[in-house]
Amino acid sequence: MSQEAEWIDQFAGLKRLPPDVVDILMRNSAVVSLPSGSRIYGPGQAPKSYLLLLDGSVRVQQISETGREIVLYRVSAGESCALTTACLMGYEDYPAEAIAETDIHAVAIPRTTFEELIARSHEFRRFVFTAFSTRVTNLFRIIEEIAFSRMDIRLAHKILELSHGADDVTSTQQQIASELGTAREVVSRIFAEFQRRGWLAVTRGHIKINNRPALERLASEH
Amino acid sequence: MSQEAEWIDQFAGLKRLPPDVVDILMRNSAVVSLPSGSRIYGPGQAPKSYLLLLDGSVRVQQISETGREIVLYRVSAGESCALTTACLMGYEDYPAEAIAETDIHAVAIPRTTFEELIARSHEFRRFVFTAFSTRVTNLFRIIEEIAFSRMDIRLAHKILELSHGADDVTSTQQQIASELGTAREVVSRIFAEFQRRGWLAVTRGHIKINNRPALERLASEH
DNA sequence: GGAAGTATGTGACTAAGTCACAAAGCCGGA
DNA sequence: TCCGGCTTTGTGACTTAGTCACATACTTCC
Numbered sequence A, B: 001m002s003q004e005a006e007w008i009d010q011f012a013g014l015k016r017l018p019p020d021v022v023d024i025l026m027r028n029s030a031v032v033s034l035p036s037g038s039r040i041y042g043p044g045q046a047p048k049s050y051l052l053l054l055d056g057s058v059r060v061q062q063i064s065e066t067g068r069e070i071v072l073y074r075v076s077a078g079e080s081c082a083l084t085t086a087c088l089m090g091y092e093d094y095p096a097e098a099i100a101e102t103d104i105h106a107v108a109i110p111r112t113t114f115e116e117l118i119a120r121s122h123e124f125r126r127f128v129f130t131a132f133s134t135r136v137t138n139l140f141r142i143i144e145e146i147a148f149s150r151m152d153i154r155l156a157h158k159i160l161e162l163s164h165g166a167d168d169v170t171s172t173q174q175q176i177a178s179e180l181g182t183a184r185e186v187v188s189r190i191f192a193e194f195q196r197r198g199w200l201a202v203t204r205g206h207i208k209i210n211n212r213p214a215l216e217r218l219a220s221e222h
Numbered sequence C: 001g002g003a004a005g006t007a008t009g010t011g012a013c014t015a016a017g018t019c020a021c022a023a024a025g026c027c028g029g030a
Numbered sequence D: 001t002c003c004g005g006c007t008t009t010g011t012g013a014c015t016t017a018g019t020c021a022c023a024t025a026c027t028t029c030c
Helices: A002-008 A019-028 A082-090 A111-120 A122-148 A151-163 A173-180 A184-196 A212-219 B002-008 B019-028 B082-090 B111-120 B122-148 B151-163 B173-180 B184-196 B212-219
Strands: A030-034 A039-041 A049-055 A057-063 A069-076 A097-100 A104-110 A168-170 A200-203 A206-209 B030-034 B039-041 B049-055 B057-063 B069-076 B097-100 B104-110 B168-170 B200-203 B206-209
Touching (some): A019 A104, A019 A111, A049 A069, A049 A082, A057 B122, A069 A122, A069 B122, A082 A111, A111 A122, A111 B111, A111 B122, A122 B057, A122 B069, A151 A212, B019 B104, B019 B111, B049 B082, B049 B111, B069 B173, B082 B111, B104 B111, B151 B168, B151 B173, B151 B206, B151 B212, B184 B200
Antiparallel strands (some): A039 A097, A049 A104, A057 A069, A057 A097, A168 A206, A200 A206, B030 B104, B168 B206
8 A cells, every 4th residue: 555655646636636535546446567569559459447657658659551650649657648548438449559668557547447536536537637638739739730840840849859858869760750750761861951060960770969059949940 | 498408409418417417507507609700719718618519610720820720620519629628627728729610509518517517427427528539539530631641632531521412512722721731722733633634623612523433532542 | 894802823942752772780690 | 700681871763742922813892
């Protein structure tokens, strides 16, 4: 129980749950582990429980018939698979694919327990709906980006995002292309231009940022 | 009250609500009317209540800085503004814009009542989450289309959708371009090609379908 | 009938995606 | 250590999509 009391602290939105609700949550949830690379949900693999991620990272993406991919969002430690849950509750098939990017630990809440928590607790509702709206807002942003933004701007943005403030990014061009839903050749050509300008140094599987302000300036153009 | 009892029948998912829940719903909701063209939500104009559309049609769209638009989805009579509501409950700003396409009548449920209904009724939760997952599924489909589909295929698809089974569509090329998030010139050129093939006849503000099977064949190429 | 406003067509150009293939880097085994 | 196979990256040639500028055509209404 003390171990369980620990995990709940990872979720800011759940800290204020009343004790009886915490009790229901604890009794009916389980901590699960999955190895890196496992497919958590996908078409024909409907979600069965609400997941709260304790550790690791989950990538949610769509794959086209021609094999091109686009990353819709990531679920990180301390977050929940909010949209999946909507599909779970609406009994709809989940049309995207969720892949564990690292080994992960998560709390699994069965559908019936999830419903009970929703019914009982204002705080839990708030937690769930806030997660929803964050994801939906983010999806809207992605649609806007794909439809209206230039690829060089999106790429500058993505490199800065992947760098986490450091100057080195370890990723292949194909992986970055998949993040953005474009073709590898396009990434290669834009990188060539960025290198020509002295903003980056690109080697196999690796990008070094040499002029962060320039990238930030370009990224902010949208 | 009999008038109110009528509107609830328009929503298949609400028919089985228990009487006490119906009572709460009736006491705390109001039927509102808005003229065609009114902006219902938008950035800086946060939703204040959950809307159930009785009559008319609402277009939810995004507008880029350069003025290009894209339609995300429509809310029709008998449906709810599900995504908006998530933002309402999550207290996040709604990043898209909802416009009444026709004069509309809708039932407005205040946030606090909405929460009470969610807490009390399994059927109401089911109704809300089903609407939610339908919208999210649809957003995923749009992202896939924008990112991976050819414009001629998307355009064929859209014309068939706008035709509602008839052979005439009344719409300007600019309106169709906005639906698809592309530029008017692109629509004009693809129409030129469709006309060359004898599939369409295009006049000012009007499209006549002359070869529906051909359009369907192209649209189904996905 | 003409003016103003709206809608459509088109050329020239840039950006992005596709296809085919070459070249370079990496890794493991002989 | 060197070689072969695999992965990653680069590039030319081409198609598709979006942008900009402007011409032309249709409508409406005075």
